[in-house]
Amino acid sequence: MSSGGRGSDGDRETESGGSGGSSDADRGRGGDWRNRGRQTLAWLVDASAVQRIAISLTALAFAVLVGGALVFASGFVASCRQPVIYIPLLGESCYNPVEVYWTMLEGSFGSLPNLARTLQETTLLLFTGLSVAVAFRAGLFNVGTQGQMVLGALATGLALVPLGSVLPDSVVSMLVAIPLGLVVGAIVGGFWGFIPGAMKSYADANEVITTIMLNFVATGIAYYLVSEHLGDPGTGSVQTVPVPSVARLPPTVDGSRFSVLALVGALLVAVGIFWLYDRTILGYELRTSGLQESAAEYSGVDAKRNVVTSMTLSGALGGIAGAIYVMMVHYRWQTGMPSLGFDGIAVSVLAGNNPIGVIPAALLFGGLKSGSFAVDFALGVPGELVVVLRGLIILFVAMPEFFRMIGTYYDFGDQPETAAADGGERQ
Template sequence: MSARDRAREALERLVDASTAERALISVASLVLAMLVGTVLILVSGRMTTCAPSDAAYYFGVGFCYDPLTVYDRLFLGALGDPLRQGWSPLNSQLAVTLRETTVLVFTGLSVAIAFRAGIFNIGTQGQLVVGALATGLGVLWASPLVSGVVGTVLLIPLGLAIGATFGALYGAIPGVLKAYADANEVITTIMLNLIATGVTLYLVSDVFKDPNSQANQTVPLPDYATFPSILFGGSTDFSLVALLLGVAALVALAYLIERTTFGYDVRTSGLQPEAAEYGGVDSKRTIVASMMLSGALGGVGGAMYVLMILGKFQTGVPAYGFDGITVSILAGNNPLGVGLAALLFGVLKSGTTVVQFATDVPPQLVGVLRGLIILFVAMPEFFRLIGKRVGSAGERGSKPAATDGGVGSGGVDDE
């Protein structure tokens, strides 16, 4: 058997892996990443000078960096150190982890819906930025009209709706170009990311700038126009209400994809576009609709960033949209899996900060460790997606399109 045949067989086995097997592969990948990271920590610790009393000793050899301490701070630190006496589940560090998770749920869903439709939406970051700015300006304009609890009840849904609308409109641009001009969506979405960043920078630094601040930001929103901090306290920039909305979005999108006609159109277009066309699916409309829904979810992520974290729009938005790409790949583009992948990312992002403050490990090494974990855990799912596309291409070339709503032996429901 040739190397190419062995590679194809390995991909087919990975594609056919059950949910339990995929979970075990992910756990094994995480363990392997930590082992590789341990070696890097120890090697770096030997290359660094420190006092003998500060060194960690393994096999009689002193190392300036202790891998056990690093991983303890990376994972348990992100949860507020649950092994510590007097630990409370409502601690501020866990709030930071859940805050990051909440935004990543929406950006991960944004990428996942586009990927399920066979569209590589690299523009979630731009859609998030546009939605965030629109939310900040829209809610700021409406906030003098209401106040108090009534203002909170009215302004938060308004802000989410504005973010979703502008994100959807911005996502429609590459969708229309893809559907009706056959423009490569990777190129157009990357370009639109740059345009979104540049235009928002101009608007916030010139037209809508807060005159009382040196930073490029809009006027802060009143407290009643932002998500209420429930249980965790107002200093954490996290709202349990926002997280619950994220969970609802996970369930709603999973139902939409797996149980509705639109979801069927999206899945068949992503797996077997020729069969979908033959079966009566309007591929152009599906592409545009998928990109609009993807952009809307990205825009809601931007609204969450403004209404929950900052309370205003400020340039230099973190790369939540790009992180959403990896979250989606790690979840296998499964909406419910996005929740777990987003939580892992939230732990890593929050724990990275704890490691930097609680240890002497340089931030560059911490970034490498985080990247290793993401790479090792995401790569099996990445290859699984490649295997699906390779298998779908082979089926399209060897089997006739189904005319009864099915898509051959590699059925859509296996996605």
């Protein structure tokens, strides 16, 4: 009896020890996963440009496959006059994923007018993407590019309208009117970016909240001024009088309003921003002031002033985007401007906040937007499904850069072994 009791106690001790060992093993497995996650983040941070391009292309391929499967599956529950695919045991599908993607590609680059529309979107997204990237590079998050763009566009439209009765219709007049419009848009957009920058520096206000709220303020101010005081009296719409022909960017492609001058200017600005932040002392001070304010001030840099400068520069680029919109796309300010400012956030994240990376990111985003119109028009695929396809591509391509930003923020790069050792200590 006693031995049996001891045996039972021993069995219980063995079972307890076994469960304890199992728990240790579970914790060990959890630690392994954490270590692998840290090592992956460190690898992403230290990845070369070629590796990052390969990752983005792989993510794009996965996005196309997932989106194609979604389109194909949606076709089984959609209503259509003539199904395009029949699958035994599954039935008839209304949508052909290959046709959808091919139409999207043709709608973006398949003809000169389509290419012009894509490059027009790309030009605007270059400026809004650079606006967000400039703030990101300084450790700031400017969500107010949309408001800066709206007010920059309104100021440009109002400033250029009187020139029609002053300047003759000539090339010399265009050399005066177009730079003037850009300067006005930059000044007003810069001022609207200066406000949250000053509040961040001298009142410790969160720039995310202030820029979001200033978007609503900007939209409300613009709507009130145009609807009540500055609108075109000859129309019932909330819009300004069209700008004169001398203030319009000359179209490059017949049948479109795209101007290659605006695109070249955007490319030059992207190169200039890259050079400023990566090759100059001022750029280094702007970056460190937002990321490490105390360290910047210790080295003699006026961090608060540089934060204001970064937000002002970011707002100026948003205002230039508004000026380009008025002088190239709509030729006037009108309520309901597209959300190019918010699209600029996605462009900047896709580019890893690199001004040069903004160029292909804006082209991808502009091509997707342009191609989406063709799919909706030619195939009758619901616009909501096309938006989902576009969102999947952006999400898949952006996620590696998003995790790379996280790894950079937590200093995982260049020392994966340290990260693993740290993970072991925290088990």
